[in-house]
Amino acid sequence: MSSADRELRAAARHFGRRRFLSLTAAAAALAFATNVPAAGATGTRAMDTAKIADDPFTLGVASGDPMPDSVVLWTRLAPVPYEPGGGMAGLAAAVLWEVALDERFAVVVRSGGSVAFPEYNHTVHVEVDGLAPGSEYFYRFKTGAWISETGRTRTAPARTSAAATLTIAAVSCQAFHDGYFTAHRHLAEDDVDLVFHVGDYLYEYAVNDVGGARAYPGGTLPDVFNREAVLLEDYRLRYALYKSDPDLRAVHAAHPFVVTWDDHDTENNYAGAVDEHGSPPEEFLLRRAAAYRAYWENHPLRGAQMPSGADLRLYRRLHWGTLAQFDVLDTRQYRSDQAYGDDLHVPGPESDDPARTMTGQAQEDWLIEGWRASDAVWNVMPQQVCFSQRRMDLAEALMSMDAWDGYRASRERILAGAKSAGVENLMVLTGDVHAGYAFEIKDVFDDPESRTLGTEIVATSVASGRDGAEKPANWDTYMTANPHLKFYNGQRGYVRVELGPQVARADFRTVSAVTTPGAPITTAGSFAIEAGAPGLEPV
Structure with missing residues (x-):
């Protein structure tokens, strides 16, 4: 954890152990609820949507996880988004949706x-099927007299088709309190087919009444955000x-997300x-x-990803x-605890224990079996933390124990699986580190001449780390290490x-500032990677 993260953590920690323990019963009742309605359920008290007086589509629309014949559409009804329940009075509401050409x-x-x-929390997940492969569509939602903004999405090509090209974008780390989401505005205007968000969509830290670095005039954000997110309602409000x-x-309306x-x-x-x-696991879970x-609730995810208590197969x-x-990975839910106390450390017996895992055995097997069955030109692995070795200094070889350097045996098994599967064009998409790499x-990171x-x-991050520097x-x-x-x-x-x-071709698109809005x-930097000959060539 960086010194900036430590400072934010200390500043954000408005709740103590007593408050946490006094509220866990309420969290458990919601987070582990099993009596949530199934799709198409009836009997829940419903509102007369004609009486919704204010725009309920304050949080926009989104789409995601495109397949050749289907896509997921998302929205949430919240006429008063910064209040618990979003101003929907705890009542169910009918929502219509349309998909058009x-x-x-x-x-x-x-x-x-x-x-x-x-x-x-009045979110809607619609898995629309019966769509044509490789096609662009437009969608919207309606409830009462209100119509949402229009979103644009697309389906994947037919499974066996040889698509000519695909343009994707990868984004990560968008701390609201660190600056404006200017990069998202530019990405909304970019001509891409699909966006991968590889982690830290939100931050659990407190956001003060001026929005941190955003400095809203007059302190316009309610105090409900000025505490660390712990309970279900905290996280729901943070998404709002x-x-x-x-x-x-804008970027969600423009492109489908994964x-x-x-x-x-x-x-x-x-x-x-x-x-x-180091809290007791039963508390943290x-x-x-x-x-x-x-x-x-707050992402365009399918029913297959619906959580069961503290478990969610992402x-x-x-x-x-x-x-x-x-092959979209989850390197948080199943990993072994970080070695050497989570901090920077020279790899050693504790971090290199072969029993340690970043993915868990089931996910590791799933990944390698998927590679063996792959017929794709490019095998892309969107995931969270630095996969490649990253030495932090020239003397001791300090490395991050939170990244794959702290799980080197796990990384070696993954790469051995890629080699045994004959994967020629492996591309890993990563976030986390607030930098573009x-x-x-x-094959052997300490040997530059190895395969x-x-x-x-x-x-790099969308906002986390504030403005940053072109050359840190x-x-x-x-670069030397x-x-x-x-x-x-x-x-x-x-x-x-x-x-x-x-x-x-990979293009690293950057903005000069995020602490002030509207930066160009x-x-x-741009690089080309030739199919069948992995390596990075400057363009």
Whole structure:
């Protein structure tokens, strides 16, 4: 954990152990509830939606996890988003949805109804099927007299089709209190097919009445956000704050998303059932259940990802014809506790214990079996923390015990699986570190001449870390200590990757500032990766 994170953690910690224990019963009742309604359930008290006086679509719309014939559509009804319950009086509400071929909805191809249940915090997840492969669609929701903004989405190509090209973006780490989501505004205007959010969609830390670095005039945010998120209602309200951001709303409306989490979506640096402070697992699992429930509620995820208590299977596989296979990982829920107290350390017997795992055995087996069955040109692994070796200094080889460097046996098993499966074009998409990196994944990281097994493209943060610097103070050290590191930039932004049958191209898109809104975007670096010959060539 960085010194900035420690300071934020101390400032945010408005609750003590007594408050936590006094409220866990309420958290458990909600987070572990089993009496939530099934799809199509009846009997829940319903409101007359004609009486909804204010716009309930304050948090926008979203789509995600596209397949050749289906996509997930999402919205939430919240006319008063910064209040518990969102102003819906605890009543269910009928919601209509439409999918069309055009923005004017002259040609509606699918439509139907759903129910926004209070048990799901009035979120709606619609799994629309019967769509045409490789097609663009527009969608919207209606309730009472209100119509949502229009979203744009697309389906994946047919499973066996040889798609000509695919353009994706990767984003991560969007601490609301660190700045504006300017990168999302630019990404909303970019021509991409799919966006991968690889973790830290929100932060559990407190947000004061001026929004931290955003400095809202007059202190306009309610005090409900000025405490660390612990309970289900805390996390739900934190999503309301983030999703009310106009730039985040814009990027969700523009592109389908594929999401996976990292630590701050629940709690800093947690590992499995172990939190940062070594609390009893039964206490932390209540908090994890609350965070996981809110995560599912507030993202365009399918019913297959609906949590059961403190468990949610988020790892999953998507395809883009035969051009790309995406194996989306979860490196938080099943990992062993970090070695050497979570901090920077030289790898040793504790971190290199072969029994240690980043993914858990079931996910590791699933990943490698998926590679063996893959017919894709590009095998892309969106995940959370630095996969490649990253030495922090020139003397002791300090490394992050929270990243794959703290789980080297687990990484070796993954790479051995990729080699045995014959994966030629492995690409890892990563977030977490608030910097843009381009790594060549080496067979032996300490031998620059060893075989290159793939590439790792690390997306910088959207806002976390505030403005950052094009060339951080440790740039020379990192570039010298890690010969396989070909690019390092410390500004905010996103990474854009175009995949083709013969070559891929990665563009690191950065903004000059996030503490003031509206900064322009530029390309800080570009690299080409040739299919069948992994390695990074500057463009």
